Amino acid sequence: MLKNPLYVYGPEDRHVPAKLNAGDFFLQKIWEHKDKVSMINGATDEKLTYGEIAQEAMNLAVSLVKIGVKRGDVIAICSENRREFWSSVIGVICAGGVVTTINTSYTKDELKHVMGISKPKFVICSPFSYKAQEKNFKNIEGIKNLIIFGEEIPKNTLSYNALAIVGGSNSMLKENVKIDEFEAIEVVGKDDLAMILYSSGTTGLPKGVMITHLNVVTACSPTMEMPDIVALTITPWYHTMGLMSHLIGFVKGKMSIYLPKFEVEQYLRTIEKYKVSQLSVVPPVLVALCKSPTKHDVSSVMIVVSGAAPLHKETADAVLKRFPNAQAVLQGYGMTEATLAVSINTNPDKKASVGQVTSNSVVKIVHPETGKVLGPNQEGEVRVKGVMLMKGYIGKKKQDDFDEEGFFKTGDIGYYDEDKYLYIVDRLKELIKYKAYQVAPAEIEAVLLKHEGVRDVGVVGKPHPSAGEVPVAFVVTQPDSKVTEAELQQFVAERLSNTKHLRGGVRFIDAIPKSATGKILRKDLKKMVISSKSKL
Structure with missing residues (x-):
């Protein structure tokens, strides 16, 4: 009958019609x-x-x-x-x-x-x-x-x-x-x-x-107002992020510009042509935009919204340099199982956060092994409950993915601060188990992206007979870069603690395998770990 003080509750402000088709x-x-006008194709007008x-x-x-x-x-x-x-x-x-x-x-x-x-x-x-x-x-x-x-x-x-x-x-x-x-x-x-x-x-x-x-x-019935701005999107509509975000915009009567696919030059030209004020993208797109040397008038961009994968602080800082009039780089956290959003950040002072829990949702953080509910600033698995949570997976028993209180086990590692803002650290299944330590690939990736010779990167664990796993980095270099494996290993060693060093080495490849929404396909990288071939 009483709310758990360690849970994070969103507001109760969604209203749904009696007729539920x-x-x-x-x-x-x-x-x-x-x-x-609902939308304009930026490539064909x-x-x-x-x-x-x-x-x-x-x-x-x-x-x-x-x-x-x-x-x-x-x-x-x-x-x-x-x-x-x-x-x-x-x-x-x-x-x-x-x-x-x-x-x-x-x-x-x-x-x-x-x-x-x-x-x-x-x-x-x-x-x-x-x-x-x-x-x-x-x-x-x-x-x-x-x-x-x-x-x-x-x-x-x-x-x-x-x-x-x-x-x-x-x-x-x-x-x-x-x-x-x-x-x-x-x-x-x-x-x-x-x-x-x-x-x-x-x-x-x-x-x-x-x-x-x-x-x-319910997901498309938020009472919060949406600003009347020109937004640009490239996210495939067959994916939850593109599908649901547009349907939410439809309910509010918003107009957007879309492109059938992402290409840096066309994307920047579209911003310039339509005076786009909001970008909705995934982190790898932001990395590509920030590392592109071409010049276009992007002064119209006021807000950058990132989702689908963790956004590193360094990337967010680079975005503010690339788009000088941008007031904020904001993140959201969501998943298909939650019909899109779990949390949304509207506070530029908390730019590393994925925001506050959305309305009619509840989040708790639990110890991955014991299931004990954790308090502020304690990292654990994020679990979610609410009206927008899926009915379940086809062909799977619900108890396999939900706990006894009905919370969905997301498999993501995160925490919330004293202001109830949520932060995502990494995927539970993607953590590298080095000896007794858990190493987050995203942290090593964030450091490597600072190197001027690195265009893109993905980090996974490599099996090791005594340590369990050691980090190995797959790197896409900038054109004409002469960076070496030893140089990047030293670069990481100077900036991260001993457990996070690249003991598994560095592999140079042409492209990091990713899903349509920009998530690194680490399972594909792990398959490549068994090969010793590299580009350089």
Whole structure:
């Protein structure tokens, strides 16, 4: 009956509607802004209004029901960032379907794995994804048909335009659906799924994360106001960070600039052209921007928001130099399992923090081995509880990932300070076990990034017969850099304690393997540890 004084509680300020179909929730919200531009493609200048998203979503929902989609059917969306993506997401959910978003770069085995989890009956995809995955899609059992974006429709597939846009020769609908005549399929919001998303899989195969309608509606119902600024994003929409952050913005009627992919020169040109005031990126993008020698007018940038991976203080300092008018470099902490955000920082005086716990959420820090609840400034595993927390993983027992109080075991190491601001140290599974010590790879990476000859870096543990593991660094050098292994080992030794020295050596490689959101794929680096080959 009493709150635990060692837990960190977010405010109770979210309000959800009585009708809990998430698609209907988005539809009603974006219709309020139907005449506003929702987003602009920074590469092509193509504009998309909220009214276009809403109209195509309603049309698509009605058409999907006509072709046999029923409540609870899973529909996969596999596409790069393009205009039809959002009406597909909202339309599927309005039809009572469950959206599962698919990484466009999945290999055959990865695609087979995730679709084996979600078992979609239809796949909506772009021409790019169709060309790349056609054979793989057709070899997956249970898929009834493919729905293709664009004008050119391959044989034995369905046309998105025919289902969602009225006026073409093949249109399924004779006229546009009117919003006052439209009703989304009724669902049980607390139990029925709106989405099946996938954990990042940085330490193993992705898991299917079950996100309910209530999870989604609650996550997109913060009462805090969002400033009316021009934001630029490159995060793939099939990932939780891109997916949910845009849906939250839709509810508030915000306009954003997006790019289908990241390229330093185009990114900086887009900032200059559209006078972008907020950047939403992952740390590796910030590193690339800070180390780029090109000059563009970036004086419009006022706020930089970083997420998906820890942001080193040194990188944050470099960002403020690269964007001189930026007032703050702010971090957030979240995960697919929490329907995006666990904490958000809005305090520039706490720039190393990932912020305060979001509303309707609770965080506790526990000792990784004993489970004892810890107090301020004590490092332990971060555990999360709240309305936005997933229903569970598909095919897994809930007790495997939740403790007896219903808190999700994040596997992240962190702490909170005396002001209840949260800090993330590293992943529990990624800590290097050197003798009796636990070494955080992120700390060594932060030091190496200070070296003028280092462009990018990833650190993992290398098996050692007596010490257990020793740190080894994989380094991408700056062009024309002549830095050596011994030089970097000495650089670290002069700045970090003995347990964190690079006893495993330095490997020079062309690129650090990363997920779509910029997280270092340490499992891939560990596979490379067994090879003694290096670039230099």
